[in-house]
Amino acid sequence: MSRPFRNTMKIKQQDLKVLSNKKIAPGHYVIELESEVLCKAAPGQFVQILTDHDQDPLLPRPFSFLDTGKKTLRILYQVVGKGTRLMSLKTPGSALRILGPLGNGFSMSWKRTPSNIVVIGGGVGIPPLYHLVKTFVEKPSLGIKKDQIHVFLGARTKDFLHCEQDLKKLGVHLNVATDDGSKGHQGVVTELADKFLSSTKQIEVMIYACGPTPMLKSSSVLAREHGVRCELSVEEPMPCGFGACLGCAVKIKDGKGYRFAMSCTEGPVFQADEILWD
Amino acid sequence: MGLDLSVNLGKLKLQNPVLVASGTFGYAKEFERFFDLKQLGGIVTKTLTLKPRIGNPPQRVHETPSGMLNAIGLQNVGVEVFIKDKLPYLSRLGIPLIASVMGYSVDEFVKVVEALNDHKGIDGFELNLSCPNVEYSNAHEEPMDRPAKMFAHDESMILNVVNSVRQATDKTVIAKLGPDVSDVGKMALAAQKGGADAVSLINTFIAMSLDIKTQKPVLKNITGGLSGPCIRPIAVRMVWEVARAVKIPVIGMGGIMNANDVLEFMIAGAACVQVGTANFINPTACPQILSDLKSYMKQAKINTLSKVVGTVKGVK
Numbered sequence: 001m002s003r004p005f006r007n008t009m010k011i012k013q014q015d016l017k018v019l020s021n022k023k024i025a026p027g028h029y030v031i032e033l034e035s036e037v038l039c040k041a042a043p044g045q046f047v048q049i050l051t052d053h054d055q056d057p058l059l060p061r062p063f064s065f066l067d068t069g070k071k072t073l074r075i076l077y078q079v080v081g082k083g084t085r086l087m088s089l090k091t092p093g094s095a096l097r098i099l100g101p102l103g104n105g106f107s108m109s110w111k112r113t114p115s116n117i118v119v120i121g122g123g124v125g126i127p128p129l130y131h132l133v134k135t136f137v138e139k140p141s142l143g144i145k146k147d148q149i150h151v152f153l154g155a156r157t158k159d160f161l162h163c164e165q166d167l168k169k170l171g172v173h174l175n176v177a178t179d180d181g182s183k184g185h186q187g188v189v190t191e192l193a194d195k196f197l198s199s200t201k202q203i204e205v206m207i208y209a210c211g212p213t214p215m216l217k218s219s220s221v222l223a224r225e226h227g228v229r230c231e232l233s234v235e236e237p238m239p240c241g242f243g244a245c246l247g248c249a250v251k252i253k254d255g256k257g258y259r260f261a262m263s264c265t266e267g268p269v270f271q272a273d274e275i276l277w278d
Numbered sequence: 279m280g281l282d283l284s285v286n287l288g289k290l291k292l293q294n295p296v297l298v299a300s301g302t303f304g305y306a307k308e309f310e311r312f313f314d315l316k317q318l319g320g321i322v323t324k325t326l327t328l329k330p331r332i333g334n335p336p337q338r339v340h341e342t343p344s345g346m347l348n349a350i351g352l353q354n355v356g357v358e359v360f361i362k363d364k365l366p367y368l369s370r371l372g373i374p375l376i377a378s379v380m381g382y383s384v385d386e387f388v389k390v391v392e393a394l395n396d397h398k399g400i401d402g403f404e405l406n407l408s409c410p411n412v413e414y415s416n417a418h419e420e421p422m423d424r425p426a427k428m429f430a431h432d433e434s435m436i437l438n439v440v441n442s443v444r445q446a447t448d449k450t451v452i453a454k455l456g457p458d459v460s461d462v463g464k465m466a467l468a469a470q471k472g473g474a475d476a477v478s479l480i481n482t483f484i485a486m487s488l489d490i491k492t493q494k495p496v497l498k499n500i501t502g503g504l505s506g507p508c509i510r511p512i513a514v515r516m517v518w519e520v521a522r523a524v525k526i527p528v529i530g531m532g533g534i535m536n537a538n539d540v541l542e543f544m545i546a547g548a549a550c551v552q553v554g555t556a557n558f559i560n561p562t563a564c565p566q567i568l569s570d571l572k573s574y575m576k577q578a579k580i581n582t583l584s585k586v587v588g589t590v591k592g593v594k
Binding site: 011060238239240243244245247248250258259260 | 301302303304308309311312332333334335336337338339340341343344345346348350353506507535555557558559560561562
């Protein structure tokens, strides 16, 4: 079995310079930050961002990467509460307190190289998957050709099919679904992935999924039914991000029983078959 | 002349008054990448129980205005694994190490303390009398000395458990008090009478948040412990009340984020403090606080920080 990428990088808290911060869809922004070190982070890893130093909001919030360049990284985020609202007001030249890189990313090396990569992403779960797909396409040494990558994106409505154009540019297979039918298949995206998995004769498929919990559950079911490997990136409320508070618990198998794993230090990427859903 | 930040706590001498609070610093190793842990006044471990505990199911945490609600459920490795896997590292740090301990009965408290007492590197015990997240009552088949509510809520139970632990160890014994009582001074007096070397306060407040859409509690455990700056003014008031009531040293805590907060607690009567939730937000909060305390001392021309303790003015 493959294991997710393990974080071996030095974790630091520092103030990073904001280079740009643009609205890309209603309530959604992409912020660009300057950091040479964090650019070495792997797809699926994350940072903790503290938007305020005045104790309200008190805690930082976790964000995965949209992509990384040589000296800059981008984060796609949705304005949900006070912290992300303050984040959306950050102007170029201002600073943001960042702790990272944290957590373990998606597998990018295997004993058996997959014949097909299936990527299932929903809403703000799409960015780390775009980061992953982009990395595969830009690094041929990883052994995955763009023709082997099948991306399935889902969203409430077409405005939130993040990275759709960028993924098209990468030249991978792309399928979309929206709840309201404003673009692509009307319904949930896992239905599209199910059709593909049923039609393909390839058995060495690897699924990567990130998005809302019902989507992650369906992706696990798909993987089990089709007998293929699957990695999920989960999102839990996370006060610290480095294993101190024990807040971000995920119920996983442990021998015949179960235990609570910390999604910050053992995840956020887990093998789909280790997670026990309620 | 050098600055003196030292504090006496029972038999323990601390190099400075900044300790880290139980449950907010892991087993310390999680923080070694951020700063030299030897700078700390002391470490209070995650609460240890006789047997390992897997903790509560998620959701375990929730942010509230300037605060944090948690119901971790005392997830810990248990005393046996702690001694084997965690203590060697902690004892090598060479700074005072306080083991936070909890039992479901007086007898179990004593057993946990006895299991740890002879091990090198443990300098004292903080009795967690007030963890709000664990079911204490299970009426049937429970021995009579097993309390139906928290130890921290009853003077006689505090007296009993502190006294029993006192018989079991010569090391420093600290009673950690809970805030959900009408007269915290009385609880502190019971701990003093039981033979505690110090009292620490306050633990988190029992609190609750609801999701108005689902109409369900946000935390799976229903209630949780509230910490962070939102509880600080209440904590300061309680430290002030307790410091007036007892003769033993008081360890203050509750939403300490910076050096000014430390000074506020010390002026109210705390001999030293514990920093908790701040460690999650800024893993270098403690060394920052220490550096700022030294700057304050230089600026205010104070050579001995302990002179600040209990200097609250304008009150009788």
